[in-house]
Amino acid sequence: MICPKRTSELLDLHLAPFKDKDPAWEIGVSKIAGRGVMATRSLKRGEIIFKDSPLLIGLAAHEEDALNACTVCLKELPDTKFMCRQGCGLPVCPLCAKKKQHKTDCDMFKSWGPNEPEVANSVIIRLLCIARAINLTKDQRDLIYCLQANLDNNHRTEVRNAAKCFKNFPTDKKLIEIMNRTVAVMRTNGFDKTTDRTNDNQEFNYRALYPLFGVMNHDCIPNSYYTFDEKTNHMVVRAAVDIPEGFEITTTYTKLFTGNIARHLFLKMKKGFTCKCPRCSDPTEKGAFISGLYCRDTNCTGLVVPEITGLPHPNWNCLECKQKSTHAQMMKSQDFASGAINAKSNSNSLKTLVQYLNEKCASFIPDSNYVVIDAKITVLQRLQVGREDCSEELAANTRLRYSRDITQVMDKLGLGDSLLRTQWEELLRREEERRAKRQAEEAEKQRKLAELQAKAAEADKILAAFEAEQAAEAAAGTSASSAGDPATAPAPPPLAESV
């Protein structure tokens, strides 16, 4: 392990432009693994712990990605004529083409001689983020070297493949070593256009290395969460719960709503370690049953969960009838449910998806299963954009119901704040406000109706009394005339003039 003191010195230099005078964190020796980030004072839930800026950032440029984005400002460009005219093989916008960053990138790649500089090539564009390490200052490069690098057999492949796209790719061992090391550091600590790594299903479209964040260890119930500032690409890390002084500040390298087996596999394959946090050691995942499936025995109503063995294909146990099932058997149920729900999620009709989730799914998959949670998150995200083919009432009820469901899962898992939770809580608050407003409006309508009805009843009463009076008067008149009273007898019709 590299000395925490040296790591702190290098991080101080990197963060100098915006580091707090009295930072809430320090680098220390972790009880989880190697170095970690520790709280220097107690932190309140929601408080900003630190901001980090990317030491390296570039386009992720995966094979399937559109490549018309500027390699400096990272913004999308028109889909023709976006390549630099100097022959470096990099897309760049007219404004950034004049900037120092592009000049440095352009000089380096031009000297390596891209095979087809006028054609956007994902391998070349993707390499830029790594190759930029060559032109960093010594302190910055030391910081890269100071971060953990899990050196697997594959970490040299990227540079080796990229070399084939240039005519004069450097052969200098030192330069190649810098790039290979940077690839390994990126894989261990960086972001690569993936939502897998983010704690919140928040999209991050670039390849980047945030060095202070790179010292944070993983916990499946992290006590911090992060967001990105879209303008500066700075990362902001906040306390998800109250964190006492001296406690380690943790993050999650996986999505929050994946089951034990999927998280275990991801951490083992991509990050090279086995997590031993309380969530990973509990087959029920703190009673949230994110991996839970129905028992295969149709007479049993129990939930089946995977055994904690650390194996990729564990046996599963029914918590009710104790029947054991093989991993392959349970995966059939999971795959069927995932296929059915994903097909509906991909359909154009939001109403169909909501109805399917509300009326059909419970018959073949428990509500707690991650596929159902994911689909509900999809619905909420789509509802944030518009209510599509859902009625106002269905949209309102769904927002309320699903955000409550997801908040409940978070509570069971013991998850504190996160971007998702803040969003759902805001949704719940707004929906409850709307509901209260609608109820108040309805009550006011009823009050007015009752008032009108009372007035109408009063009017009816007056009218009835008047009519009764009239009738009485008429009756009195009739009896008077029949009694021959000339004063009250109706006037006789005028006699026709006799001629």
Ligand SMILES: C[S@@+](CC[C@H](N)C(=O)[O-])C[C@H]1O[C@@H](n2cnc3c(N)ncnc32)[C@H](O)[C@@H]1O
């Ligand atoms: C981003 S680094 C974290 C900082 C690292 N501890 C250091 O000293 O630089 C990621 C590496 O830390 C280790 N690590 C992080 N979280 C861990 C955990 N929960 N259990 C075991 N190892 C962990 C793994 O070796 C992982 O590849």
